[in-house]
Amino acid sequence: MVAKAVWRPDIKELARIEGQKRPVESGHRLCAGCGAGIIIRQIAMAARKPLVWINATGCVEVATTIFPYTSWNVPWAHNAFENAAAVGSGVEAARKKLARVNRFEGDPDIELDYDVIVLGGDGGTYDIGLQAISGAFERRHKIMYVLYDNEAYMNTGIQRSGGTPFGARTTTTPVGKVIKGKPLFKKPIMDIMVAHGIPYAATVSPAYWNDALVKFRRGFETEGPVFIHAFSTCPLGWGSAPEDTVKIMKLAVETCVFPLYEVVDGEYRLTGPSVSIAKNPDRKKPVEEYLKLQGRFRHMFKPENKWMIEKFQEWVDRQWETLLKRAGY
Amino acid sequence: MAVQKSVGQTMMALNGDEAVAWAVKQSNVDVVAAYPITPQTIIVERISEFVHNGEVDMEFIKVESEHSALSASWGAALAGARAFTATAANGLALMWEILYITASTRTPVVMAVVNRALSAPINIHNDHSDSMGARDSGWIQIYSEDAQEAYDNTIMAFRIAEEAMLPVMVTLDGFTISHTLQNVSVLPDEVVSNFVGVRKIPRIKLPHIYGEKEIPLMLNPKYPISFGPLDLFDYYFEHKVQQNEAMKASVPIIEKVHREFAEISGRSYEPVHMIPYKTEDADVVLLGLSSTMSVVRKVVDELRSEGKRVGAIRLRVFRPFPADMIRKELSKVSTVGILDRSLSFGAEGGPVFMEVRSALYSSSSKPTVYNYIYGLGGRELPPKLIKKAFDELLEAKEEPEKPVIKYLGVRE
Numbered sequence: 001m002v003a004k005a006v007w008r009p010d011i012k013e014l015a016r017i018e019g020q021k022r023p024v025e026s027g028h029r030l031c032a033g034c035g036a037g038i039i040i041r042q043i044a045m046a047a048r049k050p051l052v053w054i055n056a057t058g059c060v061e062v063a064t065t066i067f068p069y070t071s072w073n074v075p076w077a078h079n080a081f082e083n084a085a086a087v088g089s090g091v092e093a094a095r096k097k098l099a100r101v102n103r104f105e106g107d108p109d110i111e112l113d114y115d116v117i118v119l120g121g122d123g124g125t126y127d128i129g130l131q132a133i134s135g136a137f138e139r140r141h142k143i144m145y146v147l148y149d150n151e152a153y154m155n156t157g158i159q160r161s162g163g164t165p166f167g168a169r170t171t172t173t174p175v176g177k178v179i180k181g182k183p184l185f186k187k188p189i190m191d192i193m194v195a196h197g198i199p200y201a202a203t204v205s206p207a208y209w210n211d212a213l214v215k216f217r218r219g220f221e222t223e224g225p226v227f228i229h230a231f232s233t234c235p236l237g238w239g240s241a242p243e244d245t246v247k248i249m250k251l252a253v254e255t256c257v258f259p260l261y262e263v264v265d266g267e268y269r270l271t272g273p274s275v276s277i278a279k280n281p282d283r284k285k286p287v288e289e290y291l292k293l294q295g296r297f298r299h300m301f302k303p304e305n306k307w308m309i310e311k312f313q314e315w316v317d318r319q320w321e322t323l324l325k326r327a328g329y
Numbered sequence: 330m331a332v333q334k335s336v337g338q339t340m341m342a343l344n345g346d347e348a349v350a351w352a353v354k355q356s357n358v359d360v361v362a363a364y365p366i367t368p369q370t371i372i373v374e375r376i377s378e379f380v381h382n383g384e385v386d387m388e389f390i391k392v393e394s395e396h397s398a399l400s401a402s403w404g405a406a407l408a409g410a411r412a413f414t415a416t417a418a419n420g421l422a423l424m425w426e427i428l429y430i431t432a433s434t435r436t437p438v439v440m441a442v443v444n445r446a447l448s449a450p451i452n453i454h455n456d457h458s459d460s461m462g463a464r465d466s467g468w469i470q471i472y473s474e475d476a477q478e479a480y481d482n483t484i485m486a487f488r489i490a491e492e493a494m495l496p497v498m499v500t501l502d503g504f505t506i507s508h509t510l511q512n513v514s515v516l517p518d519e520v521v522s523n524f525v526g527v528r529k530i531p532r533i534k535l536p537h538i539y540g541e542k543e544i545p546l547m548l549n550p551k552y553p554i555s556f557g558p559l560d561l562f563d564y565y566f567e568h569k570v571q572q573n574e575a576m577k578a579s580v581p582i583i584e585k586v587h588r589e590f591a592e593i594s595g596r597s598y599e600p601v602h603m604i605p606y607k608t609e610d611a612d613v614v615l616l617g618l619s620s621t622m623s624v625v626r627k628v629v630d631e632l633r634s635e636g637k638r639v640g641a642i643r644l645r646v647f648r649p650f651p652a653d654m655i656r657k658e659l660s661k662v663s664t665v666g667i668l669d670r671s672l673s674f675g676a677e678g679g680p681v682f683m684e685v686r687s688a689l690y691s692s693s694s695k696p697t698v699y700n701y702i703y704g705l706g707g708r709e710l711p712p713k714l715i716k717k718a719f720d721e722l723l724e725a726k727e728e729p730e731k732p733v734i735k736y737l738g739v740r741e
Contacts, residue, residue, distance in 0.1 A: 098359065132396075
């Protein structure tokens with residue numbers, strides 16, 4: 001069940017929250033311009049209760065913890081790569097049981113009223129972790145699974161994943177003499193998750209912070225499993241300038257490479273700039289504007305590879321048309 | 330093991346799996362996460378019935394794989410719950426990655442392993458290749474001989490796991506025990522409940538964050554802790570040594586819990602780690618695990634009646650391995666045969682053999698040691714083959730130059 005009343009972030013309130021403890025302290029080793037750091041911050045800003053944070057193996061895990069240090073100010077656990085959703089299931093079930101019997105009643109040192117957030121990258125979500133997420137969603141655990149999608153296995157050195165887009169150069173889809181980058185398209189991860197009949201799923205581009213915060217909050221307020229697909233620029237893996245991170249996050253939405261929408265109890269709704277693009281198709285920018293800022297697509301701009309940009313554009317158009325139909329446009 | 334009468338116990342006809350399910354039902358378990366696999370299925374079926382009939386207040390997470398079963402159990406335990414899971418064979422193999430993580434994060438999950446042969450070829454019957462494959466994963470391993478012991482060991486395992494802060498694997502032989510009806514003496518609910526209590530959360534000091542305050546070791550917003558950080562060459566090694574120390578430190582905990590359990594149940598498994606049978610004056614001893622040993626003891630009785638000085642040792646706790654006890658117990662024996670119900674491919678013998686023989690190396694009076702591999706994929710070990718082994722051992726005089734590894738009951 002999705003909460004009816006929509007929470008609106010108040011800029012003064014956010015400034016106050018920002019002045020308080022952050023979920024992840026400065027000093028972590030995420031790269032300059034990494035999208036994941038922004039996503040973590042936005043999740044915490046939208047929290048309504050204390051959080052218990054489960055992390056799949058990946059960039060965020062290695063960059064925020066190295067014994068004996070940790071950047072985390074919230075209870076945090078990492079087990080392995082493919083099982084974060086299963087771990088989250090266990091935490092949620094334990095919380096439910098322990099709260100039901102008031103196990104720690106009278107113990108001022110233990111808090112059981114919290115939300116469970118599970119964070120995984122595209123490798124941990126599209127590929128190796130898909131089964132555990134599917135199981136957790138089928139079982140209707142009240143967890144919010146956030147995918148920070150930087151579109152390749154960045155932690156192990158930029159290898160392609162099921163989330164890597166067509167044409168992108170990675171270390172396992174190099175631009176060779178015969179095969180130029182990734183010959184396949186992204187797996188439709190939102191469709192797969194929505195097909196589980198979960199009450200709430202949404203896409204988030206951190207550049208649109210207001211839209212992102214509303215969706216994260218809505219996710220927390222939803223009874224049942226929630227999937228948030230967050231777009232996460234990776235300057236290292238994408239060959240983009242760190243200062244262009246937010247610009248790329250915006251262009252992904254403006255070109256409809258990554259439209260903003262939410263699926264509430266099966267009903268599709270466009271949000272943010274995607275609404276105005278739907279109403280005014282002229283505002284939809286060509287994919288080149290998005291692609292040209294990233295070294296991973298550079299080879300596609302050579303005259304002999306122009307067909308790749310066309311193919312990319314066709315795919316984006318087709319996805320966008322499907323979404324428009326679903327959203328009633 | 331004779332079942333002694335104790336006040337208030339109910340004699341029930343249960344198979345081994347049901348006995349485990351009853352122990353779980355009575356042990357104040359908060360979360361069960363499990364995936365069905367033959368011959369463990371009856372455990373998850375019975376627990377499901379208890380939950381669906383409202384006979385027990387627990388969250389049963391019916392996960393989509395064994396990998397998730399242990400992962401969810403880990404999460405539940407970290408969140409403060411008493412967690413249980415159960416599996417067999419390929420299911421245990423699928424958990425392999427998380428077995429190590431559970432032990433290395435000192436998470437007290439209890440798991441019943443209904444011993445079954447590993448694929449390939451696929452086979453649903455009993456041998457010990459599954460749990461023996463997990464012998465170095467950092468779990469305490471207790472091997473049960475019968476349904477009664479599977480029940481008793483499961484109850485004790487929760488206490489051991491939580492006090493030692495290590496996961497515990499309780500094994501029972503697939504079909505031979507899991508599916509065989511037996512008289513099981515079941516303790517009253519409140520006796521078990523008092524014995525295990527509810528899960529207590531250990532308190533630790535993290536002086537650099539929380540000063541002298543002792544904080545609960547769990548996922549808890551009041552006192553956040555990071556579990557499972559990256560840990561490289563500057564600390565990993567020390568942590569592994571500490572983990573090994575924890576395994577050693579579990580020995581007195583295992584003994585204490587057994588003593589206390591004997592007080593409530595009348596069932597003593599002294600001296601806990603292994604149980605010798607007629608070894609005081611024995612020349613020859615067969616040492617092995619689990620249900621097979623009840624047959625071995627019967628053969629010992631028969632041979633004793635023929636005047637042959639033979640004995641048996643049933644190893645119960647394989648991890649931590651009771652090397653000192655084995656050295657002491659075997660110091661007066663001239664020849665010992667080690668029964669292994671699994672193979673270690675390419676090694677000089679089965680896992681039990683290698684451990685026992687290695688333990689004896691530093692002994693001043695060491696017996697001659699032979700290895701018998703038997704029962705793979707559920708192949709029976711009839712008394713006549715056990716007799717044959719005893720007779721061979723009685724004739725063996727000198728330590729052979731190379732380890733002698735024989736197969737019992739295999740077609741040539």
